[in-house]
Amino acid sequence: MPQTQTSSSAAAGRFTKQDFRYDAATDSYRCPAGNVATRRMSTDEYRKTIHVYWSSACPSCPLRTNCTTGRYRRLRRWEHESVLDAMQTRLDERPNAMRVRRQTVEHTFGTLKAWMGYTHFLTRTLPRVATEMSLQVLANNMKRVMKILGVRPLMQAIMA
Ligand code: SF4
Numbered sequence: 001m002p003q004t005q006t007s008s009s010a011a012a013g014r015f016t017k018q019d020f021r022y023d024a025a026t027d028s029y030r031c032p033a034g035n036v037a038t039r040r041m042s043t044d045e046y047r048k049t050i051h052v053y054w055s056s057a058c059p060s061c062p063l064r065t066n067c068t069t070g071r072y073r074r075l076r077r078w079e080h081e082s083v084l085d086a087m088q089t090r091l092d093e094r095p096n097a098m099r100v101r102r103q104t105v106e107h108t109f110g111t112l113k114a115w116m117g118y119t120h121f122l123t124r125t126l127p128r129v130a131t132e133m134s135l136q137v138l139a140n141n142m143k144r145v146m147k148i149l150g151v152r153p154l155m156q157a158i159m160a
Pocket of ligand 1: 031032033034035037055057058059061062063064067068072073
């Protein structure tokens with residue numbers, strides 16, 4: 001999945017988070033003006049730990065109107081955001097990955113959801129849901145093989 005862009009900054013013509021470079025070694029961001037935004041605080045949001053960064057240079061920055069409507073441009077980073085960064089790097093290296101995904105696995109999930117009537121799993125707790133999902137996938141695979149090979153060759157293959 002590509003990273004989502006939820007900030008209104010781009011629509012307002014201001015710098016987006018993509019304009020800032022994260023440096024894992026120093027746990028800080030380099031901003032478009034070349035200043036360093038360091039980690040200042042952390043908060044818990046929806047059971048996620050979010051680190052917040054800003055630069056002391058913001059109040060006197062000549063680019064501030066391109067960056068923030070406030071006194072400081074604050075950047076928020078999920079504690080495990082490096083996982084998302086790595087995923088985005090892989091996607092950037094394979095620009096057709098989303099197209100391949102749409103052509104290969106997405107229709108399968110659409111079929112499963114249609115079978116379920118676009119509702120929730122019937123079971124609860126992870127092991128039971130995993131079993132329910134496995135049965136759905138098995139049924140889908142069986143139907144696909146029957147469609148491609150036919151029932152008789154499938155039965156012969158199972159018996160062999
Ligand atoms: S406002 Fe702050 S974060 Fe934005 S470019 Fe200026 S110094 Fe960097």
